[in-house]
Amino acid sequence: MSTILETRGLTYVYGAGTPFERTALDHVDLKIQKGEILGVIGHTGSGKSTLIQHFNGLLKPASGEVLLDGQPIWNEKGKCARETRFRVGLVFQYPEYQLFEETIARDIAYGPTNMKLPQDEIDERVRESMDAVGLDASLASQSPFALSGGQKRRVAIAGVIAMRPDVLVLDEPTAGLDPAGRDEILSLVKRYHDQSGATVLIVSHSMEDIARLANRLLVMNHAKILFCDTPREVFSHAEEIVAAGLDIPMITKVMLELKKRGHAVDTSVFTVAQALEALRACKRKEAAH
Amino acid sequence: MLKDITIGQFFPGDSAVHRLDPRVKIVLTIVFIIALFLAGGPVSYAAVIAFLAVVIGISGISLRLVVRGLRPVLFIIAFTAVLNLFYTPSATGEYLWQWGFLHISWEGVKVAFFMVLRLMLLIIATSMLTYTTSPIQLTDGLERLLSPLKKLHAPVHELSMMMSIALRFIPTLIEETEKIISAQKARGADFDSGNLIQRAKAMIPILVPLFISAFRRADELATAMECRLYRGDVGRTRMKQLHIERVDICACVIFAVVIGAVIALGRYGL
Numbered sequence A: 001m002s003t004i005l006e007t008r009g010l011t012y013v014y015g016a017g018t019p020f021e022r023t024a025l026d027h028v029d030l031k032i033q034k035g036e037i038l039g040v041i042g043h044t045g046s047g048k049s050t051l052i053q054h055f056n057g058l059l060k061p062a063s064g065e066v067l068l069d070g071q072p073i074w075n076e077k078g079k080c081a082r083e084t085r086f087r088v089g090l091v092f093q094y095p096e097y098q099l100f101e102e103t104i105a106r107d108i109a110y111g112p113t114n115m116k117l118p119q120d121e122i123d124e125r126v127r128e129s130m131d132a133v134g135l136d137a138s139l140a141s142q143s144p145f146a147l148s149g150g151q152k153r154r155v156a157i158a159g160v161i162a163m164r165p166d167v168l169v170l171d172e173p174t175a176g177l178d179p180a181g182r183d184e185i186l187s188l189v190k191r192y193h194d195q196s197g198a199t200v201l202i203v204s205h206s207m208e209d210i211a212r213l214a215n216r217l218l219v220m221n222h223a224k225i226l227f228c229d230t231p232r233e234v235f236s237h238a239e240e241i242v243a244a245g246l247d248i249p250m251i252t253k254v255m256l257e258l259k260k261r262g263h264a265v266d267t268s269v270f271t272v273a274q275a276l277e278a279l280r281a282c283k284r285k286e287a288a289h
Numbered sequence B: 001m002l003k004d005i006t007i008g009q010f011f012p013g014d015s016a017v018h019r020l021d022p023r024v025k026i027v028l029t030i031v032f033i034i035a036l037f038l039a040g041g042p043v044s045y046a047a048v049i050a051f052l053a054v055v056i057g058i059s060g061i062s063l064r065l066v067v068r069g070l071r072p073v074l075f076i077i078a079f080t081a082v083l084n085l086f087y088t089p090s091a092t093g094e095y096l097w098q099w100g101f102l103h104i105s106w107e108g109v110k111v112a113f114f115m116v117l118r119l120m121l122l123i124i125a126t127s128m129l130t131y132t133t134s135p136i137q138l139t140d141g142l143e144r145l146l147s148p149l150k151k152l153h154a155p156v157h158e159l160s161m162m163m164s165i166a167l168r169f170i171p172t173l174i175e176e177t178e179k180i181i182s183a184q185k186a187r188g189a190d191f192d193s194g195n196l197i198q199r200a201k202a203m204i205p206i207l208v209p210l211f212i213s214a215f216r217r218a219d220e221l222a223t224a225m226e227c228r229l230y231r232g233d234v235g236r237t238r239m240k241q242l243h244i245e246r247v248d249i250c251a252c253v254i255f256a257v258v259i260g261a262v263i264a265l266g267r268y269g270l
Helices: A048-055 A083-087 A104-108 A110-114 A119-132 A149-161 A179-196 A207-213 A231-235 A238-243 A250-260 A272-288 B022-038 B042-059 B063-068 B071-087 B106-132 B135-152 B156-186 B196-202 B204-227 B246-267
Strands: A003-014 A022-033 A037-041 A063-068 A088-091 A167-171 A199-204 A216-221 A224-229 B097-099 B102-104
Touching: A003 A048, A022 A048, A022 A199, A022 A224, A037 A048, A037 A207, A048 A063, A048 A088, A048 A167, A048 A199, A083 A088, A088 A149, A088 B156, A104 A110, A104 A119, A104 A149, A110 A119, A110 A149, A119 A149, A119 A179, A149 A167, A149 A179, A167 A179, A179 A199, A179 A207, A199 A207, A216 A231, A224 A231, A224 A238, A231 A238, A238 A250, A250 A272, B022 B106, B022 B135, B022 B246, B042 B106, B042 B246, B063 B106, B071 B102, B071 B106, B102 B106, B106 B135, B135 B156, B156 B204, B196 B204
Parallel strands: A037 A199, A037 A216, A088 A167, A167 A199
Antiparallel strands: A003 A022, A003 A063, A216 A224, B097 B102
16 A cells, blocks of 8 residues: 655644743654545544644644655745645534535535636536535535534535545544434445545544544554554553543453453454454453363 | 734733732723823833833733734834824924925924834733733723713613623634634635735635624523523622722822823923
């Protein structure tokens, strides 16, 4: 697999030169593979939102660089090509608050219009992205403000998908939704990933949600990368994750507790099916002794 | 760019300036502004500047912050300076420089200089008031000062409540605006190119969400206030009563002496 996004020594400081100075990113080296789903986890203030705003050039690194397809996104003159914004689509937290147009179709078309695409291409993309997020085509001419919260969020996500980004970055896409809405959003993200083959980054502080979805997990802590590996590998360090103040999936907690009580179980599991398997293996081992 | 807005910002502290009664601070600030316009010459201005410097020193507010407060009004100050510089007629008919209808007289230079100084001191003095007084104290003080007007059925309480809510929401709305700008930029919004009309149009994707969220917040706040049985001024008591303390009396006395001296010096044209 080839690398699509890469950061080298990425450092960012908020409020440099004021009493409120704070390092949000501290020499972050990261490689994101083409076509993967990467889950980004960290508690509030760990630097995850700052990190993703560097991927499309919204924030300029204090030092270090960001490479898209091996090319630095900031040129020597300190400019970032607008094309980067279209290639790395960023959906912010609570994206429904950015809707502004009179109709849903026109709001989704805002990104493609900024790309200066021909009208028929724009129409095609609006239709396609409404379909991708499960919005009925009959809604196209309605006002986005008449929709429910969950549906508004889908419109906002469709607005970014319509730019057909190579990398789709979602910042807390499930924040403030009920369990059903959360599952719907996550499954549509998964479906979009499988159909389009785009690279997807999901930021969350809920391990439970993204452990199942992601191929790899990036755990941020105090402006640095704590772990970046497969979920299985990351959860084998469950104790350290808990020590960093992060939550781990419920089932991993159960396994940790069993281990503490003297059973030699595998603590790197994060789904019930895996846990079952691990427990059976453990039982066999204990019976053999 | 939005970070430069320091209006209504408050920097908590425990200095004598912070501890003054807000009513005293408001009245003294107004008196100070009046004195600024009665000061006549270099000596009285020097006294005013020295006095303000001492107040800033006591308050512990950093000088950089004080200067930053001037940035948003820089244009008005420059505009005033240019107007005064070119349009003050000379008393003696002598000009330092002349070109067509433009001329600079020695008086013009003097007037422009003092006008700029006056404006800068005015802004600094008023921002010292907001820097050292929390918005709640400020509106509380204002309401108490204006309370005689209640007899004339002026909605003093409502006005001060509106003001404190407005001040409270300035930082929130700035943060919100920055978020919306980032979100629209991520969708390829371009605010920096095109002609004036195109640029004005580019603001719509920011303004519509901002207004919607401001209305939503207002609605939520109104509900929250109603849930806590807010019904205006009638029968409302205060958690923190305002009392005139020794430090307030001391401040008033010092102020009276300095301002008296400045006005006296001003009368003699010093």
